[in-house]
Amino acid sequence: MSAGPNSDDWVWVVDPDHFIIYEIGDTTFVFSRLSGTTHMLNLVSRAMLDFLTGKPKTLGEVVAGFADYLQVPKEECPSGVVRRLFDELDDVGLVERILP
Amino acid sequence: MSNNQKKDGDFLARRRQLLKLGAAGVPMVLTLKASATQPIHSALDCAFVIHNKVKILVDADGKAWMGDGNIREKNGKYKSQDIKQFKNNADYVFPEYTVPERFRPDECDEGGDSCSGSSGYGDDDSGYGSYGGGYGDDDGGDGDESCDSDDDGGYGGYGDDSGGHSGDDSGGSSSWRHGGGRGDDDGDDSSGGGNGGWTDCYKLYEIDRNTTITPSDYLNGSGNWNLNGPNGLYLLLAGKYLDTYGNDGGFPGISCLLSILNYLEMQ
Numbered sequence: 533m534s535a536g537p538n539s540d541d542w543v544w545v546v547d548p549d550h551f552i553i554y555e556i557g558d559t560t561f562v563f564s565r566l567s568g569t570t571h572m573l574n575l576v577s578r579a580m581l582d583f584l585t586g587k588p589k590t591l592g593e594v595v596a597g598f599a600d601y602l603q604v605p606k607e608e609c610p611s612g613v614v615r616r617l618f619d620e621l622d623d624v625g626l627v628e629r630i631l632p
Numbered sequence: 633m634s635n636n637q638k639k640d641g642d643f644l645a646r647r648r649q650l651l652k653l654g655a656a657g658v659p660m661v662l663t664l665k666a667s668a669t670q671p672i673h674s675a676l677d678c679a680f681v682i683h684n685k686v687k688i689l690v691d692a693d694g695k696a697w698m699g700d701g702n703i704r705e706k707n708g709k710y711k712s713q714d715i716k717q718f719k720n721n722a723d724y725v726f727p728e729y730t731v732p733e734r735f736r737p738d739e740c741d742e743g744g745d746s747c748s749g750s751s752g753y754g755d756d757d758s759g760y761g762s763y764g765g766g767y768g769d770d771d772g773g774d775g776d777e778s779c780d781s782d783d784d785g786g787y788g789g790y791g792d793d794s795g796g797h798s799g800d801d802s803g804g805s806s807s808w809r810h811g812g813g814r815g816d817d818d819g820d821d822s823s824g825g826g827n828g829g830w831t832d833c834y835k836l837y838e839i840d841r842n843t844t845i846t847p848s849d850y851l852n853g854s855g856n857w858n859l860n861g862p863n864g865l866y867l868l869l870a871g872k873y874l875d876t877y878g879n880d881g882g883f884p885g886i887s888c889l890l891s892i893l894n895y896l897e898m899q
Contacts, residue, residue, distance in 0.1 A: 558646060570664040575647035577660035604648055613655045620661040 545588040679846040680885035688837040694731040697722035709830035740833040837862040
């Protein structure tokens with residue numbers, strides 16, 4: 533959890549080993565082994581989860597690259613929406629900060 | 633975990649549509665609480681506070697008036713004069729059939745205490761046309777004016793389009809909002825219509841000041857509404873308002889309710 537202002541230097545990642553994932557149609561159920569809670573993701577939030585899996589990114593990189601990842605023009609994917617989406621995942625503990 | 637990127641154009645279009653909803657503020661993540669029957673995202677746990685006392689008056693036709701006026705009650709009956717004043721000063725007015733039967737008065741003693749009208753309860757003759765902000769002349773009342781001693785004093789604006797909020801009521805479906813306009817309601821309250829009359833043709837719901845309403849409390853595990861009690865009725869009316877006017881901020885709690893409805897529509 534960021535629990536405060538997000539520094540540009542902070543690096544975030546999604547660790548798939550911390551989840552059990554199950555798909556039903558366009559909905560993805562993500563059970564967090566860390567929190568014991570289950571989250572339902574739609575196609576957009578699932579894409580964010582995938583985008584952050586594997587290669588750690590700063591929030592700036594997430595904002596800059598997510599539209600391309602979604603294959604949509606940047607105007608359809610404003611930075612504020614990306615940040616809010618990131619925050620939603622962060623709020624429920626699906627993204628983790630990599631400490632230096 | 634990235635197999636979603638390999639989907640076809642239809643998949644991309646659906647995701648693109650969801651992205652637009654995200655841009656509109658719709659939550660993208662739903663969290664299941666410990667109880668599997670309560671799939672509620674934290675963003676759907678919104679609540680709002682009713683800062684001032686709210687009263688909702690419902691008649692047997694399912695019309696509703698929302699306001700804060702005083703209505704005296706005795707032995708399950710309400711003072712007809714108070715009813716009339718409450719209706720004329722209501723903040724919001726909803727047309728007939730708005731309120732489901734379960735919220736309506738159980739019975740209606742058409743005999744009244746003094747004057748019986750044809751309907752036994754308030755009669756806004758022209759239906760929708762007489763609702764809302766500033767309806768004007770609604771003279772076609774078939775109630776017995778002689779029984780309606782309320783008209784004789786205190787409400788000088790009745791029957792007069794020149795009143796402050798009065799508008800033109802040509803019989804169309806006018807606004808539900810701010811029904812406090814001094815329009816005419818002639819022939820109204822014909823049951824027990826005198827100053828001393830009492831009527832049981834209405835049911836009154838009250839919500840205390842500083843009441844917190846959490847709409848998601850009225851959703852069951854299947855995502856269906858289970859509205860009951862005064863707070864449930866308030867949410868029902870808020871939903872009706874939302875259907876008509878959208879989220880114009882004019883109805884307390886409307887934004888909170890909208891966020892939940894938006895979510896439910898996505899499912």
